[in-house]
Amino acid sequence: MSSKFDVIVVGAGPAGLAAAYKLASAGFKVLVLERGREPGSKQVYGGRIYAYWLDKYLPEFRKDAPTDRWVRKERVSLMTDESVTTIEFEVVKPEKTSFVTSLYSFTSWLGKLAASAGAKIVTEVVVDELLRDEKGRFIGVRSGQDKVYADYIIDAEGVNRLLLERAGIVPRLKPELVAVGAKEVLKFDNRKIMEDRLGLSEDEGLAWAFAGWPTEYLPGGGFLYTYRDSVALGVVVYLTAWRQLVTPVYDLAERLRTHPYIARLVAGASLQEYSAHLTPVAGISMAPPRFSYDGLLIAGDAAGFLMHAGVLIRGVDFAVASGVLAAEAIKEAGRPDALSRYDDKLKSSFIIRDLAAFRNADKVLSGQFAFNDLPKLVNALMRNYFTIEDRPPTIASALKTTLGESNVSLTKVLINMMYALAYL
Amino acid sequence: MKFVVLTKAAVPLSSAIRIDPKTGTLIREGVPLSVNQWDRDAVEFALKLRDKYGGEVIAISMAPPSGIPALESLIGMGVDRAILATDRAFAGADTWATSFVLAKTIEKYVPDYTLVIAGEETIDSTTAHVGAQVASHLNIPYVYYVYDAEIHGNKVRVRRFLEDEGVDEFYEMDLPALISVAKGTQMPREISLLRKINARDRIMQATNKELGLDPECVGLKGSPTFVAGQTGATFPPRKRKIFAGDPRESVKALVEELKKEGLL
Ligand SMILES: Cc1cc2nc3c(=O)[nH]c(=O)nc-3n(C[C@H](O)[C@H](O)[C@H](O)COP(=O)(O)OP(=O)(O)OC[C@H]3O[C@@H](n4cnc5c(N)ncnc54)[C@H](O)[C@@H]3O)c2cc1C
Ligand SMILES: Cc1cc2nc3c(=O)[nH]c(=O)nc-3n(C[C@H](O)[C@H](O)[C@H](O)COP(=O)(O)OP(=O)(O)OC[C@H]3O[C@@H](n4cnc5c(N)ncnc54)[C@H](O)[C@@H]3O)c2cc1C
Numbered sequence: 001m002s003s004k005f006d007v008i009v010v011g012a013g014p015a016g017l018a019a020a021y022k023l024a025s026a027g028f029k030v031l032v033l034e035r036g037r038e039p040g041s042k043q044v045y046g047g048r049i050y051a052y053w054l055d056k057y058l059p060e061f062r063k064d065a066p067t068d069r070w071v072r073k074e075r076v077s078l079m080t081d082e083s084v085t086t087i088e089f090e091v092v093k094p095e096k097t098s099f100v101t102s103l104y105s106f107t108s109w110l111g112k113l114a115a116s117a118g119a120k121i122v123t124e125v126v127v128d129e130l131l132r133d134e135k136g137r138f139i140g141v142r143s144g145q146d147k148v149y150a151d152y153i154i155d156a157e158g159v160n161r162l163l164l165e166r167a168g169i170v171p172r173l174k175p176e177l178v179a180v181g182a183k184e185v186l187k188f189d190n191r192k193i194m195e196d197r198l199g200l201s202e203d204e205g206l207a208w209a210f211a212g213w214p215t216e217y218l219p220g221g222g223f224l225y226t227y228r229d230s231v232a233l234g235v236v237v238y239l240t241a242w243r244q245l246v247t248p249v250y251d252l253a254e255r256l257r258t259h260p261y262i263a264r265l266v267a268g269a270s271l272q273e274y275s276a277h278l279t280p281v282a283g284i285s286m287a288p289p290r291f292s293y294d295g296l297l298i299a300g301d302a303a304g305f306l307m308h309a310g311v312l313i314r315g316v317d318f319a320v321a322s323g324v325l326a327a328e329a330i331k332e333a334g335r336p337d338a339l340s341r342y343d344d345k346l347k348s349s350f351i352i353r354d355l356a357a358f359r360n361a362d363k364v365l366s367g368q369f370a371f372n373d374l375p376k377l378v379n380a381l382m383r384n385y386f387t388i389e390d391r392p393p394t395i396a397s398a399l400k401t402t403l404g405e406s407n408v409s410l411t412k413v414l415i416n417m418m419y420a421l422a423y424l
Numbered sequence: 425m426k427f428v429v430l431t432k433a434a435v436p437l438s439s440a441i442r443i444d445p446k447t448g449t450l451i452r453e454g455v456p457l458s459v460n461q462w463d464r465d466a467v468e469f470a471l472k473l474r475d476k477y478g479g480e481v482i483a484i485s486m487a488p489p490s491g492i493p494a495l496e497s498l499i500g501m502g503v504d505r506a507i508l509a510t511d512r513a514f515a516g517a518d519t520w521a522t523s524f525v526l527a528k529t530i531e532k533y534v535p536d537y538t539l540v541i542a543g544e545e546t547i548d549s550t551t552a553h554v555g556a557q558v559a560s561h562l563n564i565p566y567v568y569y570v571y572d573a574e575i576h577g578n579k580v581r582v583r584r585f586l587e588d589e590g591v592d593e594f595y596e597m598d599l600p601a602l603i604s605v606a607k608g609t610q611m612p613r614e615i616s617l618l619r620k621i622n623a624r625d626r627i628m629q630a631t632n633k634e635l636g637l638d639p640e641c642v643g644l645k646g647s648p649t650f651v652a653g654q655t656g657a658t659f660p661p662r663k664r665k666i667f668a669g670d671p672r673e674s675v676k677a678l679v680e681e682l683k684k685e686g687l688l
Binding site: 031033037038120122123124125143144145146148 | 493497614615616617618620621
């Protein structure tokens with residue numbers, strides 16, 4: 001029985017499957033090991049994938065990847081229990097720059113692509129250990145009693161990265177490094193109802209982020225994305241904030257669904273799915289010391305390749321791109337001890353560049369301002385401005401009244417606003 | 425010796441079971457299938473016999489192609505090869521049409537079988553008819569609820585345990601024969617990764633082109649069973665009461681409430 005492969009990929013997520021697809025297409029004998037029932041069955045995400053880098057790294061997706069709805073409308077809402085202030089952005093002519101689809105369908109599409117290129121995907125297998133030889137080189141994996149060997153290992157195990165932890169490459173995950181997301185999928189019997197309520201034409205998508213109330217004004221945010229005939233509604237909250245929450249994390253999605261403002265948008269839709277997952281927030285600050293070792297490459301969430309920009313999370317395009325770069329590094333290296341080129345490739349790609357620019361975003365964003373002061377102030381300001389009582393409202397007077405009502409100084413607002421704008 | 429084990433790719437969780445309100449039949453489309461839980465006992469039973477007496481374990485299943493992953497996991501346990509009888513014509517089968525196809529598949533592909541081993545019942549239909557009917561189609565003796573078996577020459581000696589009476593019963597049958605294994609009596613072994621890697625190569629698919637069965641005898645057409653009517657359990661509206669606060673107090677309050685409802 002053959003148990004030697006050219007490449008073993010741990011994890012059938014976007015990162016692992018993109019690498020497997022590229023390597024199998026180049027003639028490598030590839031084995032993908034996934035603990036879920038099938039590729040995609042263990043994943044949770046919000047709903048939107050950006051197309052720009054996919055066009056560069058996996059242009060195949062334009063042909064037949066499932067893209068439920070291309071995003072036409074972007075909304076950011078600052079939310080309190082009493083009111084909601086929303087900024088909406090829409091370009092006049094539709095552009096195909098990002099799409100909403102379930103990660104499950106995207107991942108199974110990628111899985112089929114990899115399998116048809118010749119990669120062998122074995123599911124319901126938990127990898128317990130990355131195997132090393134006496135010189136410390138990575139040579140295979142162990143699952144239960146069984147060992148399988150390969151010249152190259154790609155670790156694409158996602159955010160939990162227990163294997164990297166056991167191999168001594170990364171320390172245990174700390175709460176500051178991650179957030180937890182809980183999400184519901186709510187299905188409409190008639191998608192026209194969903195489109196009408198959200199102001200969408202047929203096939204148009206909406207990406208909507210909420211700050212403030214959904215997380216009890218703690219760092220994190222809410223989201224709503226439109227799939228074909230359902231919406232993904234969820235909340236992500238920084239793990240450090242978890243103890244301060246009054247609502248248990250697992251009830252946050254339901255709590256958001258029952259906010260009167262949201263409730264009428266999703267009225268009548270039925271609950272199809274409920275899921276929860278960790279997500280990195282520290283980005284590059286949680287990266288392992290290196291991305292390549294003798295015989296081993298690390299890609300996707302496991303490497304910290306995730307951008308948490310305010311209330312938006314973006315990881316799938318990073319995962320795919322890093323998987324493709326890992327495949328290229330292996331193709332070019334020709335030897336398991338010449339993989340440091342993967343680090344070089346990452347450094348000269350958008351991945352490290354973009355993530356480095358956001359190096360401290362989580363620290364700025366985990367402060368009080370963006371999630372507590374800002375939503376409360378802006379909503380108070382709007383109320384003062386739009387409510388006609390015995391004095392004429394102007395923006396300036398409304399601001400003055402609002403600031404007078406709160407304990408925040410104008411200078412603090414302005415300074416923080418600038419910080420937050422740099423990242424939001 | 426050739427041990428044939430019958431395994432169904434079943435709808436796994438009771439929560440995944442949905443009934444088509446129009447036809448009254450089980451909705452299988454879009455539902456992930458996995459090995460019927462009690463068939464893992466049958467497989468373990470077969471593997472133990474093979475390990476003791478030598479020979480081969482062959483799993484046979486009738487299912488749509490979405491049943492293949494279930495067979496792969498059985499190969500992972502140690503089954504030597506598997507045959508999937510699959511054809512659109514087989515869809516909608518009741519137990520009679522199912523057992524007909526299974527019996528014909530055995531006759532065609534494993535004519536020299538020693539023992540056929542079935543699970544006690546399935547978790548998604550629980551008729552426990554299929555084993556007996558396969559034996560009838562094959563015209564061989566059968567015993568249900570078996571705990572263990574020994575083979576002596578061309579005879580099999582089986583033990584079954586009667587729970588209510590608390591007694592063991594022993595039967596001896598001529599081979600070939602069929603047994604169904606009492607559920608929950610075996611400790612199914614773990615699935616090996618190395619075996620799973622090449623599992624696909626050990627699975628054969630047989631459509632009705634190969635099997636050549638009379639279309640009138642298979643699938644919906646070959647099924648004498650029809651659903652004459654059904655009464656659905658109605659779900660009382662949920663009260664959605666939340667007992668928050670100190671767990672001791674809230675449990676007490678919950679118990680009181682359940683008593684008031686006459687449920688405790
Ligand atoms: C709530 C939430 C919302 C998000 N929203 C978005 C969004 O809108 N847009 C976006 O681009 N990104 C979003 N993300 C991030 C995105 O989901 C991830 O960045 C992306 O899935 C990472 O891909 P990956 O392949 O690195 O890891 P994963 O997708 O996590 O895949 C890892 C795979 O490895 C498997 N695995 C792990 N350990 C083992 C083991 N020991 N043995 C075998 N298999 C193993 C897992 O089962 C899993 O299938 C969101 C994340 C969360 C949690
Ligand atoms: C009144 C009634 C109406 C039904 N109508 C329909 C219908 O319209 N459409 C429909 O699809 N189903 C229908 N079914 C279900 C169908 O009869 C059964 O799912 C199927 O024939 C197997 O029976 P079972 O699951 O009860 O197996 P059991 O008899 O409980 O199974 C015993 C053992 O037989 C073996 N076995 C059972 N099925 C298989 C298999 N497919 N392959 C290999 N081995 C197997 C296994 O070892 C199993 O442990 C109906 C059932 C009833 C009672």
